[in-house]
Amino acid sequence: MPNQTKKSSQPAHPDTPGAVYLVGAGPGDAKLITLAGVEALRRADVVVCDALANAALLDHAPANVTVIDAGKRAGDHTLSQDEINSAMAEHALAGRTVVRLKGGDPFIFGRGSEEAIYLHERGVPVVAIPGVTAAIAAPACAGVPITFRNLAATVTFVTGHHSKQPDSPTVDYAALARLVDRGGTLCIYMGMTRLADITAALIDHGLSGDTAAAVVQWGTLPRQRSVRSTLDQLPDDVTRAGLGAPAIIVIGPVAEVEHAALHWFDHRPLFGQTVVVTRTRTQSSRLRAELEALGAEVIESPTIEITPPDDPTPMREAVRQIADFDWVLLTSENAVNALADTLEAMELDSRHLAGVSIAAVGLSTDAALRDRLSITADFVPSQFNAQVMGRELTEKCDMTGKRVLYLKADIARKTLVEALTEAGATVETIDAYHTRIAAALPEALWEAAESGRIDWITFTSSSTARNFVQLAGDRLERFAHARIASIGPSTTATAERLGLSVDTQAEISDIDGLVTAIGRATSNA
Numbered sequence: 001m002p003n004q005t006k007k008s009s010q011p012a013h014p015d016t017p018g019a020v021y022l023v024g025a026g027p028g029d030a031k032l033i034t035l036a037g038v039e040a041l042r043r044a045d046v047v048v049c050d051a052l053a054n055a056a057l058l059d060h061a062p063a064n065v066t067v068i069d070a071g072k073r074a075g076d077h078t079l080s081q082d083e084i085n086s087a088m089a090e091h092a093l094a095g096r097t098v099v100r101l102k103g104g105d106p107f108i109f110g111r112g113s114e115e116a117i118y119l120h121e122r123g124v125p126v127v128a129i130p131g132v133t134a135a136i137a138a139p140a141c142a143g144v145p146i147t148f149r150n151l152a153a154t155v156t157f158v159t160g161h162h163s164k165q166p167d168s169p170t171v172d173y174a175a176l177a178r179l180v181d182r183g184g185t186l187c188i189y190m191g192m193t194r195l196a197d198i199t200a201a202l203i204d205h206g207l208s209g210d211t212a213a214a215v216v217q218w219g220t221l222p223r224q225r226s227v228r229s230t231l232d233q234l235p236d237d238v239t240r241a242g243l244g245a246p247a248i249i250v251i252g253p254v255a256e257v258e259h260a261a262l263h264w265f266d267h268r269p270l271f272g273q274t275v276v277v278t279r280t281r282t283q284s285s286r287l288r289a290e291l292e293a294l295g296a297e298v299i300e301s302p303t304i305e306i307t308p309p310d311d312p313t314p315m316r317e318a319v320r321q322i323a324d325f326d327w328v329l330l331t332s333e334n335a336v337n338a339l340a341d342t343l344e345a346m347e348l349d350s351r352h353l354a355g356v357s358i359a360a361v362g363l364s365t366d367a368a369l370r371d372r373l374s375i376t377a378d379f380v381p382s383q384f385n386a387q388v389m390g391r392e393l394t395e396k397c398d399m400t401g402k403r404v405l406y407l408k409a410d411i412a413r414k415t416l417v418e419a420l421t422e423a424g425a426t427v428e429t430i431d432a433y434h435t436r437i438a439a440a441l442p443e444a445l446w447e448a449a450e451s452g453r454i455d456w457i458t459f460t461s462s463s464t465a466r467n468f469v470q471l472a473g474d475r476l477e478r479f480a481h482a483r484i485a486s487i488g489p490s491t492t493a494t495a496e497r498l499g500l501s502v503d504t505q506a507e508i509s510d511i512d513g514l515v516t517a518i519g520r521a522t523s524n525a
């Protein structure tokens with residue numbers, strides 16, 4: 001997240017100080033923030049963001065929010081604590097609402113209290129909103145319960161990072177070793193670089209090398225990884241598995257609890273799989289949500305951009321005269337969006353469409369209709385493509401003398417129009433939107449390809465396959481290790497003509513079908 005991703009034009013109100021909300025962002029998964037945290041973000045003028053806070057949380061903030069990235073290197077240094085403090089005070093004293101987004105909980109090894117005291121001393125009102133801390137969430141998602149009846153009666157949160165201040169408290173390893181010896185659990189934050197020292201210190205203070213231990217990295221996120229071991233083997237096992245920060249080290253008998261019931265997170269069918277979604281950004285959300293619900297990490301790599309037509313007049317005219325038509329044909333979610341956007345721009349709503357029959361090409365177009373306009377389509381074909389739509393519509397309804405408005409993309413197929421015209425209808429076609437190839441594949445995709453992390457590439461139409469191949473250009477072979485999932489026969493045919501080999505194809509050509517196919521192919525692998 002670069003500094004100042006979204007530029008602010010907030011007016012300053014120096015007479016009434018704003019406030020700083022110290023918000024716990026949760027351990028990683030963007031859904032693990034509290035409702036109070038989301039509410040604070042919705043009102044934010046400025047967000048000061050930690051490295052470990054999920055950047056997706058910024059979507060809750062207003063579009064013109066000022067983002068200060070306190071975690072990343074700005075120029076040649078990261079923002080110091082003093083710089084963060086004074087930036088927060090300055091914005092708040094100018095009347096702005098500042099959200100200080102901190103990973104996990106603000107007061108667990110997060111310097112929340114130091115920041116609160118600093119701000120309070122300068123007359124800035126401070127509100128703290130707790131968050132789900134990593135030591136609770138990460139083990140929970142790796143099947144390690146941090147308390148367990150008869151196994152652990154205490155849990156101790158420990159920092160593995162020693163303060164260099166001479167008078168600061170030190171970690172009493174003898175006391176910790178005793179606690180674990182009596183069946184307690186240690187959860188160690190920031191301990192990965194000193195892992196071997198920490199385990200050695202506990203063993204030196206009398207803890208058995210056989211004591212159960214675990215490490216959970218990137219807890220709650222699709223990329224979560226964990227290792228179970230014993231105290232004396234843990235450093236080697238962690239190195240072998242390639243785990244690093246951020247991670248929670250769990251030490252104590254609970255680390256060897258093993259039960260299928262506790263693996264709801266990391267035993268999901270697509271856990272550990274990285275899946276590329278190539279649809280447009282506006283269309284990708286449902287596919288993304290379904291893949292993520294099954295545990296996959298999703299990389300959005302839109303290959304198509306949808307833009308409004310250069311001249312909005314024909315579309316507006318058609319909508320104005322919609323009562324002259326008997327049918328409106330919508331062959332994609334984009335057409336639904338174009339129709340809804342045009343109505344909105346003309347200050348009309350779905351009542352304007354009363355009396356016109358509406359045909360939607362498939363279930364997702366129908367769902368978009370309900371979503372955007374609260375309208376249920378009058379006709380949906382049995383198979384989701386324009387040819388079948390033309391044939392079935394003319395079979396089921398008498399189209400003689402009917403006037404049909406076809407809201408299409410600039411690259412729509414002619415077959416639908418031909419079928420309707422043959423059946424006696426008059427079809428008016430309007431360019432409702434333009435589709436064009438994306439400018440480039442995103443950097444995040446190339447990075448993932450470079451590290452061999454991509455398991456699946458999904459194609460939801462022929463044009464996603466065509467555009468992907470074109471955008472990848474002579475670097476296409478970097479995706480050679482990835483498997484390909486196609487939404488249906490015509491997409492598969494296009495991909496194969498382009499020299500790609502399709503590993504799985506949806507049985508029913510929709511998003512659910514595609515996700516099911518990927519799940520099945522993954523579990524069979």
Ligand code: SAH
Pocket residue numbers: 027028052102103104105106107108109110132133134135138188189190191216217218219220221245246247248
């Ligand atoms: N305030 C935070 C902790 C900040 S200290 C909280 O309440 O969680 C940073 C340390 O938190 C990391 O070094 C790591 O030990 C732990 N941590 C943060 N996010 C984590 C995650 N997703 N998985 C595992 N450990 C995490």
